[in-house]
Amino acid sequence: MRKRKNNRKIKNKKRGYYQVLAIGFILFLILIIGLSIITKDKDYSETENRVLQQKPNFTIDRLLEGRFTPKFEDYVVDQFIGRDFFTNVKINVDKLIGKKESNGVFLGKDGYLIENFTEPNKEAVNESLQSIKNFSEKYKDVKQYMLISPTAVSVYKDKLPAMAPVVDQEVYIQGYKKHLPTSIKFVDNFEALNKDKDKGVFYKTDHHWTSLGAYNSYKILAKEMGLKPKADDYYNVELVSNDFYGALSSKSGYDVKEGDKVNVYIPAKDKENVVVNYVEEQQKTASLYSSEPLEKKDNYEVFLKGNHPLVKIKTDASNNKSLLIFKDSYANSFIPFLTKDFSKIIVVDPRYYYEDIDKLMEEEMIENVLYLYNANTFFNDTSLAPVLNNE
Template sequence: MLQQLPAFSLQTLGSGKFTSEFEAYIADQFMERDFWIGLKSDADQGLGKKESNGVYLGKDGYLIQKFTPPEKGDLEDKVKAVQAFDQATPGLRKYMMLVPTAASILEDKLPPYASGGGERVYWDKIKDSPLGDIRWIDVSPVLEANKEQPVYYKTDHHWTTKGAFLAYRELGAPMGFTPKHEADFNIRQVTSQFYGSLYSKSGFRHLQPDSIELYDPKTPGNISVDYVDEQQRADSMYVMENLTKKDKYTVFFNGNHGLIRITTGNPDGRRLLIVKDSYANSLIPFLTTHFSEIDVIDLRYYEGDVLKLTEDRQIRDLLILYNITTFFEDPSIKSIADSVE
């Protein structure tokens, strides 16, 4: 998704968040951006190049984001923040899912000179870190086993709804619920004309668009979605009019927000907090049949106290869900332990 004009506040200015987001806004939104990027990529392709702006042109029409290792010490700082939060929340059941990207799962689609192995090396470093009471959910095996199916989009950096569904099923046993089967859903294709973030970023053209599918429960619940910061409420997790826009992935929850509160009508009373990036947006709908309330925070936009939120909302289950690239590149995960002394 292209960076939008960020909201100004003294807090975001002081933290540097406003400045970095404003620079990204200028870079993303300059006039005729897509035309110039596409023109350059066409010229590069004519010379046989398979990489543009950090994106590889892979086999079978796959665009795959190049892995960039984290800065020295940055990964350790993020792990320390997660460890500090774990130590401060002994009564919270905590789970962590860092999703590998297509660079490692679909490594066979990369150009011959490229490698996705570096992502796996750093992913293993986090997995092997002492995470205390946080239970590690490894979705690599199920994604590997199903990689001949469309578990990642070809033109976008996200996993597909199919990939998210497979990961949801891996959460069942650790989190203590019985996951649904595909037969429990009506699966519908809502667009076949999705050109995603990597298509825009790379400028590679003459590619087939992706399709987006939604999994509708055959026994639907009574869903209410509160966009807390925006003070708006919706009765669906899907914003169907966004399918007419450029970033069609925002059909899920209208993109990313600081805090979303989902009420499901499920009578079992369990409350879940999800700390996430946009990979979670297509997985969250599957969890609504298992929890009565789900709070969803994106630390890139949430300025509240995570620890206080868990206490005020009497939350007993927490899921940290990121794709591994965002976890490495975005500094906001460090703020999860800001209030921990």
């Protein structure tokens, strides 16, 4: 009898314990959700050194077409209250157990932090491919080019930890190339990056290519476009920062002993006359570079002040050629090499652009289009197709 009573007491205590846990968990969720609702959304994460997803506009069409849900999920994850705290906890736990991978970033040889390449979002890839095909057919008289750059995980395979579980990025790049219409010329820059990789074509602490990587890739694009690439001695290479700790050092949490060097390429003899119009911000400047970011964490924003929905650049090139670039942030350090080749360069970042693209094509009398992305961004992008389709 006593044994039964004791067992009953134990069961009641366990039941009470689990009930308290359940109630505590529910109250915790209510608190978190409540704080998330009343807390103002953040635009930028200092810890991850990147722009955060903002609340997407809801429409029935976007929901039914599957374009609303992925962005809303990204929004919830990015704006989750205490995100930086929980991210730091995970990073520190990974460091304690000696992992060579943290938050999708490998701790490589020679101080390289290398972002992993995940298997592409097939739905997003197919949707963007079809939209690109349709856009190409709509503008048959416009010359179109595509440069999907490999990232450090492909070029610096020898720097990866032993047995690192990576997907072959080049397989997907070359596979995508085969599905493009012949009206779009694909620019393969792998060898251009690989030949100078010992000189540093990617930053060690950031996911972007360096100015050297961008310059080498520009020379390949120029040849494909029928342009005359600038000789190496055309530019003076100027050091603007030697302590750049990029997004991968923030994202991974790995201790980095030495920051990256950031260089800009300035024409040695020709004076560069440009007018850069940041349309949404209603700001104009006479330079492709900004010194302000050099005093902040993200030194890469020295190039075109980072990412913007729409930038219009007028140059002193007298050929009346126009170029529209659909891009991610890789283009920011690439565009300065194009200013002597085109009189007008229109830059659209589909992640933030919501205007009528056909109207822009007509108003700016676009003759050339360039898709310029890195593979990690491109193969998981869901923003390009709606822009091309004017949705």
